[in-house]
Amino acid sequence: MATLNSKIPDGPIAEKWTNYKAHQKLVNPANKRKLDIIVVGTGLAGASLAASLGELGFKVKVFCYQDSPRRAHSIAAQGGINAAKNYQNDGDTVYRLFYDTVKGGDYRAREANVYRLAEVSNNIIDQCVAQGVPFAREYGGLLANRSFGGALVSRTFYARGQTGQQLLLGAYSALSRQIKKGNVELFTRSEMQDLVLIDGKARGIITRNLITGKLERHFGHTVALATGGYGNVFFLSTNAMGSNGSAAWQAYKKGAFFANPAFVQIHPTCIPVHGDYQSKLTLMSESLRNDGRIWVPKNIEDAEKIRKGEIQPKDIAEEDRDYYLERRYPAFGNLVPRDVASRAAKERCDAGYGVGTGKAVFLDFEDAIKRLGRDAIEARYGNLFQMYEKINDTNPYETPMMIYPAIHYTMGGTWVDYELMSTIPGLFVLGEANFSDHGANRLGASALMQGLADGYFVAPYTIQNYLADEILVPRMSTDLPEFDEAEKAVQDRLNKLISINGKYSVDHFHKKLGHIMWDHVGMARTKEGLEEGIQMIRELKKEFWKELKVPGSLDELNNELEKAGRVADFLEIGELMAMDALNRNESCGGHFREEYKTEEGEALRDDKNYTYVSAWEYKGPDQEPVLHKEPLTFEAIKVQQRNYKK
Amino acid sequence: MDLTLKVWRQKNNKAKGKFVEYKIKNISKDSSFLEMMDILNEQLIEEGVEPVAFDHDCREGICGMCSLYINGRPHGPDEAVTVCQLHMRKFNDGDTIVIEPWRAKAFPLIKDLMVDRSAFDTIIQAGGYVSVNTGGVPDANSIPIERDKAELSMDAAACIGCGACVAACKNASAMLFVSAKVSQLNLLPQGKAEAKLRVEAMVKEMDDLGFGNCTNTGACEAECPKEISLTNIARLNRNFYAAKLS
Incomplete structure (x- = not known):
């Protein structure tokens, strides 16, 4: 049975990564050409990994479901990327970025990984500038x-x-x-359907060509997944329509433990839900909280009048506004971490102070425009303001934006060790798809940092360390029985999906699942709610496999079939998320259990019993998964209750 | 609002395509165009008709995947938005809306409203990069860049590669797309070393792939959802002639 060995190198935290690199195994250039690497996903982590491995001389195959690698959902990240450059001379250090990230994650991340992340953050900025990324600059020509x-x-x-x-x-x-040079082979509109294991090691994947419907087999000495998060389990989220958790889920079913599935980030500044037909939620960058002030009416009567449209936000006098983040968290004000800001918005709306449909709060730029002028605000946020106006048909320069929390990012994901390798030997997992760096809550501008850190500066080293022992393994035939078997299982599942011929479309089930998840496994969770949620998900799953209707056939482009496969997996992921949330009898970061809070309503951790990563092992269909615990130890940081008040 | 849709349906690249008319009712003016398409597809599935295939992903106007030609305009009637950011309030109750795919030789049709835009990737592969490997690069602040230059570079870099410029152009030219990438990199000191090679390689690839020539009609700029300026084409031309003459 797989065991949890995080393989954290010895030595003081600041030297671990340096020591690792100094002693790791390398592959000589002639051997690199003989080693095949599969990379699934072309977001920040996948694209940077495939490029870096290609540069090193490995033979790389890279896959994406979109029509071009440039369309991966990393593209939608708005605000920025963190690095400990200290260009502003404001006291930043690698340690401080590390500390903020561990604290922001509510002490549920693995220290050694986070330190390495902070350490390589500076290399990322250098790399991107050298590539010609047009970062914002000051008049002196230096970076802003x-x-x-x-x-x-x-x-x-x-x-x-x-x-x-x-x-x-x-x-x-x-x-x-690298594609031009022939080091990387690109497969677009190609979706991974299963992972192939040979003698217990990850050795290939089965993909479906989304245009022809044909199943294809690919061999790799190692496989790297950079397939993003599973936020779309909620149906409505800020993820792209196609974002899914299926690759990680297939790996889970083949033996890769799945860690902290309950840790989901709910982003405080999204455009509120407005109708049943809605297909996705749009994020308004966290950077807006630099200059925007969040408020609701102080008097419940005013809130009611605003909802009815009897008065406008500008009719409410300054002293009748409740800038609740500034009130509750004077030190960080509007810039508290996302989980804190989201819960505070929910608390106000649940208490009856919400605006819009009742599930919204104001994000107001009036003061900033007075202070800096409209032009300065336009230069900073012009495209976001334009996007808001297109969607909501109101002008945020004149009337405050309305925002509400929405599902945005999943901190949980495939369990990986220090080398980013899962419990399946030879299966590496990068970026949002793994669990390792953000604990129970991710700080803003850290997802881009992690994706690129993993892809440019971590996995190219650690994968090489693994491959150094594989140089004598020849390329394997995809006619091996393991490939036959995996392809047959995929074929059977697709046949089943298309032949149910029930009454309801995929979206019907996906929306239902989304409602269950939001109500029972969302921002505020309870034991009873989670237990009920699990039952409801199980019922829905049964119904899905009885009543699903997928039109069209297998051997052609079939969007509904693609969605069906993803939603079949979401139904299982959702259940595991609820089980994990039920197991964790504490509140931490994005995981908030109503039963565990301080008198002031803040998240209350239970460090004595829950300072661990929960890693779930698949045991077969309709079997209870087994929970493994990776204890977290904090040597470089003193564990405290997060305090953003002073 | 109630609408009549005339949608291009084509089984695959080899089949013959045609417009098919659909009626759709009770669409909220606050829904996006693609949400209206979702509702249409749900309706078709219920009726046992195969849903309309169309490309879309982020639905925030940034991935560049959505690509509908609506009432004769790429991305429809609104200014400076992709289809996913187009809202139904731009239409009126009772309207007939004609929906087609991008049409260009270099973008072969896949199914219904989906086309193959991999030619854009091929152009980037020809030279749309700065040749640096991971690691071994100088400190980011060791290369100061004039703020205005950086801003111009960013204006060009905002291109989302959707292909609306090609769809809008009567010659199906990819000049706006190519010029945006060339401008972004050639304006920056990091891109200077390869400036000549880049412009020649990318223009050659564009020509080889069957995109048409630019005759300066400006339709691309008018329809670009990211308002990429024609100035980039002027810059491309200058770069190209300079490369040829040197």
Whole structure:
């Protein structure tokens, strides 16, 4: 049975990564050409990994379900990327970025991984600038920074409100260069359907060509998944429509433990839900909280009048507004971490002070426009304001934005050790798809940092350490029985999905699942609610396999079939999330159990009993998964209750 | 609002395509165009008709995947938005809306409203990068860049690669797309070393792939959801001639 060995190198925290690199095994250039590596996903982590491995001389195959690697959802990240450059001379250090990230994650991340992340953050900025990423600059020609939640320094680098786009295009350009050179082979509109294990090691994947419907087999000496998070289990989220958890879930079913599934980030500044037909939620960058002030009416009568449209926000006098984040958290104010800001918004709305549909709060730029002028605000956030206006048909320069929390990111994911290898030998997992760096809550501008850290600067080293022992393994045939078996299982499942011929579309089930997840496994969880949620998910899963209707056939482009496969997995992921949330009898970060809070309503951790990573092992269909615990030890940081008040 | 949709249906690249008319009722003016398409597809599935295939993903106007030609305009009637950010309030009750795929030789049709835009990837592979490997690069602040230059570079880099410029152009030219990438990199000191090679390689690839020539009609700029400026094409031309003459 697989065991949990996090393989954290010895030595003081600041020297672990240096020591690792000094002693790791390497592969000589002639052997690199003989080693095949499969990379699934072309977001920041996947594209940067595939490019870097190609540059080193490995033979790489890279896969994405989109029509181009440039479309992966990393592209939608708006606000920025953190690095401990201390260009602002405001006291930033690698240690401080490490500390903020561990604290922001509510002490549920693995120290050694986070320190390494902070350490390589500076290399990322150097790399991206060298690639021609047009970061924002000061008049002197040097790089500009902005502030983000959960930090007292300005360490966030940005390219207007399109930082993710620019970083991804940088990685995509590096990847494109390797494709041209023949080191990387690209497969677009190609979705992984299963992982192939040979003698217990990850040795390949089965993919479906989304245009022809044909199943294809690919061999790799090692496989790396960089397939993003599972936030779309909620149906409505800020994820792209196609974002899914299926690759990680297939790996889970083949033996890769799944860690902390309950840890989901709910982003405080999204455009509120407005109708049943809605297909996704749009994020408004956290950077807006630099200059925007969040408030609701102080008097419940005013809130009611606003909801009815009898009065406008500008009719409410300054003293009748409740800037509740500034009131509750004077030290960090509007820049508290995301989980704290989200819960505070929910608390006000649940108490009857919400605006709009009742599930919204104001994000107001009036003061900032008075202080800095409209032009300055437009230069900083112009594209975000425009996007808001297109969606909501109101002008945020004149009337405050309305925002509400929405599902945004999953901190949980495939369990990996220090080398980013899962419990399946030879299966590496990077970026949002793994669990390792953000604990129970991710700080803003840290997802881009982690994706690129894993892809440019961590996995190219650790994968090499693994492959050094594989140089004598010849390329394997995809006619081996293991490939036959995996392909047959995929074929059977697809046949089943398309032949149910029931009454309801995939979206019907997906929306139902989303409601169950939001109500029972959402922002505020309880023991009873979770137990009920698990039952409801199980019922829905049964119904799905009886009543699903997928039109079209298998051997053609079939969007409904693609969605069906993803939702079949979401139904199982949702159940595991609820089980994990039920197991964790504490509140930490994005995981908030109503039973465990301080008198002031803040999250109350139980460090004595829950300072561990929960890693779930699959035991077969309709079997209870087994929980393994990786204890977390904090040597470089003193564990405290998070305090953003002073 | 109630609408009549005339949608291009085509089984695959080899089949013959045609417009098919659908009626759709009770669409909220606050829904997005693609949400209206979702509702249409749910309706079709219920009726036992195969849903309409169309490309879309982020639905925030940034991934560049959505690509519908609506009433004769790429991304429809609104200014500076992709289809996913187009809202139904731009239409009126009772309207007939014609929905087609991008049409260009270099973008072969896949199914219904989906086309193959991998030619754009091929152009980038020809030279849309700065040739640096991971690691071994100088400190980010060792390369100061004039703020205005950085801003111009960012204006060009905002391109999402959706292909609306090609769809809008009567020649199906990819000049705006290519010029945006060339401008982004050639404006920056990091891109200077390869500036000549880049512009020649990318223009050659564009020509080889069957995109048409630019005749300066400006339709691309008018329809670009990210308002990429024609100035980039002027910059590309200058870079190209300079490369040829040197």
